[in-house]
Amino acid sequence: MASALGAQPFAQDAPEDFFGKRATGCVQEEGFCPDWIADNYDRYLDPFFQHVILTVVPVAIGFAIAFTLALIAHRRRWLIGPVAGFTGALYTIPSVAFFFLLQPLTGLGRTTAIVALTCYTLLIIFRNVITGLNAVPEEAKDAARGMGLTDRQLLWRVELPLALPEVLAGLRIATTTTVGLAALAFLAGGGGLGAELDAQKYFKSNVAVAGGLCILLAAVLDVIILAFQRLVTQWQRAAAA
């Protein structure tokens, strides 16, 4: 089912789509043509929303997994090394290879892309949550325990709020990275803006719009998380002021 979405290798048909009847000199020269862009922007809408899904879903799932792993490893410190090693190993797998490796399991399509992209977020998020938790001042933890907070209360009321800037910083890196990596999801048949890019990679207008949308998406998601971060960590700026 996922393969129906983006697996269609339309590279051969694309030239007609792109140059069609209204091909002008600019388009024929594969240049940067504002007119063409104005007429054709709607062809990018679907790939763009695919790209949003290819970013948000892996980051969300990756965050849930990595965050849970980090909380477990925070109490059982010996787990930090193995988890960091494993997620680190996942991170080093080239994406094309990853897609191939997953194909026997998940076939060709968006699921494959999402699984791979999810795996790439784990290392960054896991490490940042652990770093954030490690940076919580020892005296704040000691005072919290001394006042009678249970381990769970300590975690949710003291440690996580104090680790939040680092956690959200990890989320930002993971999100921007995933926007970029998702541009390769078409290789797994996952669609997205990468498919558009690849379809006409010598057509400057196409590259500008598809690439520009990738950058725009990364920037917008980054700003959203940043805004959230500023909202929930006002104490940090109060301290700096």
Next chain:
Amino acid sequence: MTDHSSAATPSNVNGRQAATLEFRNVTKRYAGQDEPAVDGLSLEIPAGEICVLVGPSGCGKTTAMRMVNRMIDITDGDIVLDGESVKDRPPAQLRREIGYAIQQIGLFPHLSVADNIATVPRLLGWDKQRISERVDELLHLVSLDPAETRDRYPAQLSGGQRQRIGVARALAVDPPLMLMDEPFGAIDPINRERLQNEFLRLQQAIRKTIVFVTHDIDEAIKMGDRIAVLQKGGKLAQFASPAELLMYPASKFVEDFVGADRALKRLALQRVRDIDLWKVATVRIGEPVFEAHAKLADADLDIALLVDDNGRPQGWLSNGAFTGERVEQKLRSPAEPSVELDDILRDALADLLTSDTRYGPVVDDSGRVAGVLSLEVIGRFLHQAPTEARTGADLVEP
């Protein structure tokens, strides 16, 4: 103020303001270490007193304190809080009833001052209104302006203010026992002295049982009703009142630890009114000379002090003042240094040492002469046994 808050605190051990605390042969041994960190420590701390644990680093004083609220497990022996072994209490529940203040303060940087103070009340499920009132009350108690402070973050406060918030937070649910580990250790000397005085004044109002850890013998002498001196290996070297400790150190170790200047330190525990002053002949201008001579015969000092109509010292009279029938205003020296009855002996001694004379008139609250303090008087006092176990707390102005 405290009555109100303690009545409103169901978590108090039996609703009492202060608890008794007893260390019964308490030992802490860490795995893999030959020497115990705390070795058979026995102490009885009456309700409402400050017990200072003092000693060089590695003497186990902090370990001993942290066993009280079970931050560290007791290896052997028992700690009994208000008749109940701390080992029988779930740690989190026990800790909520024991105020906890540490040197690094450990305020939560992400919470406002009010939220920091509200930590334990929230754990105990107090309602908002009550928490808010209690926060303001505590901020007043530690001399901070609630309107200005409550919404600030710890990083926006000075070190002294943070320290006060730490104490306020530890007092939040009016606990019958407070544990304080070098609470003023990270403060500069001038502010430390101020905070110490403030805290002693506060303690006069709240009368908590307090276990106070410090490595500074001067702080121990100032803050403690009783002092437990610990030595390396967690052994109790002496448990006594500050005056006793200074007068009769139980061992060479304690003697060395309290310092060669322990006689001077005793002076810091006493006010001028505590010692027998010299009697002085006070004379007014125009008084018959024979009366002045009679006074002189009765005095400890062979020169007379001129006073005004209100009994305030004007200066020391020279022999020339007594040549006529009536006393004339002929001064040999001014009435300096002037010492007050409420002055601390150490400060009075400093005044004497920096002046030309080795004696000075002592005046009472209304400025009237009450006697004369001299180096000799102080010297004599230092050879006497302490009649009364004075403590630093008695020396802070109410």
